[in-house]
Amino acid sequence: MTAPRLMRGLMAAVIALPLALLGACGGDDNSSSDGKTELTFFWWGGEARAKLTEQALALYTQKHPDVTFKTTWQANQGYFDKLATLTAGSDAPDIFQIDDNYLAEYATRNVTLDLTSYKDSGKVDVSKFPEGLWKYGVVDNKLAGLAMGENTQGLVFNKTKLEAAKQELPKTGISWADFITWAQKAGAATKIPGTQDPSADYKAFWVWLRQNGKDLYNGNQLAFTKDDVQKWFELWKGARDTKATPTADVIHEGNATDITKQLVVTNKALTSWVWANQMPDIQKNTKDELAVVAYPGDPSAQWARASMYFSVYRGSKDKDKAVDVINFLANDPEAAKILGTDRGLPSNLDNRTAVAATVTDPAMKASIALEDELVKKFGPAPSVPPKGHSTVKSELIKAAEAAQFGTATPDKAAEQFFAAAQAAVAG
Incomplete structure (x- = not known):
């Protein structure tokens, strides 16, 4: 067996451990003596995405001064090996980016927080999402991730x-x-x-x-x-x-x-x-x-595919605050303007309309036009791909x-x- 395959096998075995054996989560020491909470946030992407994400999180802190962020990002290559390591160790991120290639795998291993109760209470607002889009985050009747963009x-x-x-x-x-x-x-x-x-x-x-x-x-x-x-x-x-x-x-x-x-x-x-x-x-x-x-x-x-999701770590000590952050990133109009179309067309249709009006890149305009054309023709979304x-x-x-x-x-x-x-x- 080659070293990369061996490492992937080890990582898969590690994230399959029960949560009780995973050690401390990234939120163990989140609350400081001054009452502020630091949430850990992990994603993949390039420098442009990093800059936009940092700006959106800074906006959240501006509106919620009690919450700050410790951010980590890297290129797509090796991201999921790193996420497996973080999830298994004592430095698991409170919030992490994931896509439909791995969502079911992490959800079925009880790594992701079920967002269903938050959705039902309105703390995660999907009322402006295409129905098939938010449902594309459901695994085994649990909402495992919040769609941060639409694609096809x-x-x-x-x-x-x-x-x-x-x-x-x-x-x-x-x-x-x-x-x-x-x-x-x-x-x-x-x-x-x-x-x-x-x-x-x-x-x-x-x-x-x-x-x-x-x-x-x-x-x-x-x-x-x-x-x-x-x-x-x-x-x-x-x-x-x-x-x-x-x-x-x-x-x-x-x-x-x-x-x-x-x-x-x-x-x-x-x-x-x-x-x-x-x-x-x-x-x-x-x-x-x-x-x-x-x-x-x-x-x-x-179908309306979730281009990627934000998920909350089930072992986070600050679940409610982490959930509020991903809801903010998906639904706040100012945050939507900052994030633009970097992760796909905004899931919130009101925000999508506002962001689309500001797009000047002809190639992105063509992508938006195709999505606008097909949204009337989309069939029901399939279930999220399994492990x-x-x-x-x-x-x-x-x-x-x-x-x-x-x-x-x-x-x-x-x-x-x-x-x-x-x-x-x-x-």
Whole structure:
């Protein structure tokens, strides 16, 4: 076993310990002699997010002088290993940022505070949230995290190159078959493959499943079959065979790279499959004009996804104050103006309208316009992915690439992925 895998295994085992064995939480010594409370706050992101978050917390302290913050942040890489360590030790944060890849894992291990009673009493106000958005924080009938932003899947395309080649632009609602035909034609006209092959992308697979009456999960079980996976892999083998996509080595680049080097940026494909709120980061890395539409097929298969959450540590000695902080960050209009769209479109719809009116970045405007268009078409949100979801994602990449490189047939690759995914959610 490699060192990183061993460390992840150890961390998973540690956070599974009962809370009674976890030691002192980050709030043990929060109250000082002068009556002030210091809350610990941990998140991932870049320097820009750190600056905005610090400003919003300073606003809270300005309005609540008895509460101050000890903040820690880092890049996404290694964040969840660090969070596991903090949660297991004597320095667990009172408030921490989390996403749907890990929310169920932490909730089922009783790390996150159940916010349901706070919601019912109005201390966590979700009255201005889209219903599906706040419910996307519910795990086993407990509200494990408060959504801090809304997002959805987005197909980003190179508008400049398509218009220069006099090619039709992709539109929301195009069928998968017609999209692949379009990609083949556009690629032939521009000499750039029409689309990244998304067979390794769980977001695309998930939307496709929902459009076909299935889902990715049903509670803690898979909601699709091995045959569904095979059909998905065969769909994209057909696209590769017609040169609608790049070759396998380039597809791998798109699977492995960060958001700033997606194939639509490096001019190795005309479209990339991302989250819609990533448009500004992608646009910064190319001089060409990009645009965004929904994934192919019926857009009602998409949903209001919580781009990320704030959760309160169940062992915090200052739960009520920590809850008030996350409610403030989600609902206070001044805080919303500070935080802007950094974590996605504001969950509070009134705040979203106010923030959207101040946005000047064309790429973010495009993302907001897509969300505004789709909010009327969104279907119900699925349940939060269960424990093991991060492994399911990585196993999909592994199996899809086996099919892409031709080391396995779609049938065998599907069999490989389905078995690994079953083991992941059962483990």
